Amino acid sequence: MDENRTRNDERIDTAKSTLPAIETRITDFVRLGIVGLFAYWSLTLVAPFAIIAIWAAILTVALYPAYARLRLMLGGRGRLAALIITLLNLGIIIGPLAAIVFGSAEAAQVLFTRFKDGGITVPLPAESVRHWPLVGERLYASWVLASSNLDALIKQLEPSLLHVGSSAVGIIASIGIGLLSFVASVIVAGFLFQPGPRIGNVIMTFADRIAGQRGLGFVKMTTSTIRNVARGVIGVALIQTFLCAIVLHIFAVPLPGLIAFAVLILCIVQIGPAPVLLPLAIWGWSALDTGSALALTLLLVPIGLIDNIMKPILVARGLSTPMLVILIGVLGGTLSYGLIGLFLGPIVLSVFYDLLLVWLRAGSETQQQGPTA
Template identity: 60%
Template structure:
């Protein structure tokens, strides 16, 4: 009977603890990724680590959590507004520009489908109703969880601020535990995991956030419709390592068909510069280059987002990247080799 009660308590407790565990893991990843910045700020502030930790926490809330919250909430509002218009029957689709026909491969089919939707949206929706209902339920569920995810993201940033000062002690304790489990190879795996976290967090997540924020600002300044939705799409494509081109190129094409020449030229130049950011920053931010394959990052993005929502969008590629690098390092190490942490 006691064993049954123990099993029931564990079964009930795991779902209750799981959200807090995700927040704690993300806080630890943020602390590892930003620790070099904390160390540099501590030296700049004359050896005052508390001030450095407070400064990084406030900066992260302003630069990361604030704009991300704005993009996510605007995205949710835009989707909800679109669904509201769809339910009320007031949603309309503008006629496609003739230039769409000239697009390679998909131009004619896309123009015909677009024209059909603009001419008779109701019939198009009826034809796509089963797929739309299935996708709509998933989208509404994710939108409902965006607020909770944002709170968890902000809490993670705050918790990370308290982990900077004891960071070295925590790292040594983790190394000691790993050394007890797997010898010097285990301690080396801890160093490899930390390096992978910094590479993926700065070279993938950091650059993607910067490109999405700049793209959202450019969309808003030039009056592009659904700017927040497009910025969120830029964020997802950049984290997937596909790049912002699938979003920026259609916006540029639309700008040249719907805007004045000077405004379209200005927007094009700005978006080209935003698209080239990763080519400039990644070699600077990623130590020895990012070795994690794109498919691993993509699988982490999809799996993390489906499992844990907004936090999973960032957490998934980092955790899966660490797991991949550790497995590769372990497989490449000889059975009798003490240190199996050769760079991969």
């Protein structure tokens, strides 16, 4: 009996001692749940502005050295320096867009006038078109109809044209929203230049609390990667676009704003300007005299090749991450996440590469210490 009483008393004491621990755990879970709920609500509130905030942060980091030099030249007037850089960035964005809009409107007006006056004529197709596989007969019939009665062909294709037009309007609308977001990011970045050092100190403190010296190294590597990608990708793309615009102006190429903008986008997304420059050279040999066509071709060749020389030097300068990892990050990020992936891709891959090296080194050091122990 005494033994049973003793055991029961021990069980009661054990249950009483475990109750505070269970209550503490429940309290901790409730606290974590409340914090997680507020974090989720905060993310849902901030999510519509996430792209703008990320772009603003990238622009601030990339352009801060230029801001610091300009502020020094202006005698320490930081607000004026931030205003000048913001206006220059807006000019770089709005200028080509305005040229594209006005150039496209002018071309559309000319095309509409010629179509209304019957000035658009379609030549008859060659007989060989009929023998093309799969689409030869239908293409030949539509081509003949276009050459004899273009209005009838347009009425026949009206449903398909309306569907394509609606899809094109949707694409243009999404592009317009993206451009407006980027313009907003440029304006927000203008307000971040002055408090930039304080924000950087907060980020460094947070990284130090999370991962110590390794976290500080990741922050510095992220900063270097952003600036190198901005110089090596965006900077080289702007140089190629500027040189291409000059050549287009010299040779009076039609729609120069649209062509220059296409070169800029193709260079930024790492496709290169060749899909635009090659048809431009062919147009030169068909529309210009031999001397002008040769001069146009000789000027377009270095514009298309300049990125192969400058980009590897500028992107990899000052980074310990191999150039191959950076380029894979640039290409993969752009293909997966669009323009913003151009910066996020190399940053994520660089951090992962550094973490992988640390893990491998730690494993090799453990293996070397094992036998000696």
